[in-house]
Amino acid sequence: MGPLSATDIISDPHGRDHVDDIENRSRRSNLRIVNIPEGSENGKDPVKFIAELLVECVGPDVFTEPPELERAHRSLATKPKDGKPARPFVVRFLRFQQREAALRWSRNHEVKFQGSPLRFYPDLSSALARKRAEYNGVKQALYKKGVRFRLMHPARLVVTFEAQTFTFDSPEEAQEFYKRRVAKE
Template sequence: MDLETRSRLSNIRLVNLPEGAEVPDPCSFLEGWLPEALDLAPLRCPILLERAHRVGLRRDAGDPPRTLIMKFQSYKQKMLVMKAAKEKKDVLYKNKRVRLYNDLATEVHRQRKKYDNVRQQLRSLGLRHGIMPPAKLVVTYREETHTFNMPTEAQEFINKIKEEREEITTE
């Protein structure tokens, strides 16, 4: 898993970019579009991609677009793009929101996916949370940070919060 993670360090996954937007040359398209979409000031050296491609089988017209993976020649440029995307929040392509994520090893992605149900509950409770590498859940509650290594630990924590809130509303 460590080797796979290291090989993906310079990669970004671009989600929700309409199919065909990058045709005929995905690298050239992304090298031009990213600085514009992220409002990056003119760079000393332009963004250079080693390669870019869609993953998975072609989908039907009504289905969501496939994820596009891009590999940067420079890790620093990749980090610059990720920072700009985080600051911008809404990255748009022709008024359609696209999202940028770090490209993770399949096993790390599986581990993080186990937190999906818990994270949905945290969002509904209005609690600030995030995932720390490789797959630890971090929750801020009452200005205190809590870290969980397993979804079951986080679920127990959520149950306690729900009980506390129920007690407050029934009083």
């Protein structure tokens, strides 16, 4: 058997997983920042704009000086019409640790820019984002019941309930657990 072509890998179901894994690894140093008002960069170099924004909004808790960024740009969607949500910024940090520090800090603090609350997210492939979104229904139900949970990479739900920890590899497993154990409470 000869070497595999890209078409062979993509047509194989496990190959798609492999390609998706490679794509997500290449995005590891990326951060997606949502809610920066459209046009607020005023023609300024996006890398410099985001570096300064991070120092201003996140502050000296994380950045005493502007972080080193490889690149920064708005997502490639078309520019939204007035009144529609702004396109997110995709930012690639030179150092993964700086990206992690900003992401971790933003989870526990409110970040605002020009009166808009900013949200920081890891930059994931669309396939992985869809897999993680499949848990949204059960996550919402768990949240309403006050049950602690977290989503682990790539797409595994970890639930802490009655002093026990449960891990689910599929939304169906998690939903079944919710119906059987949590909904009764």
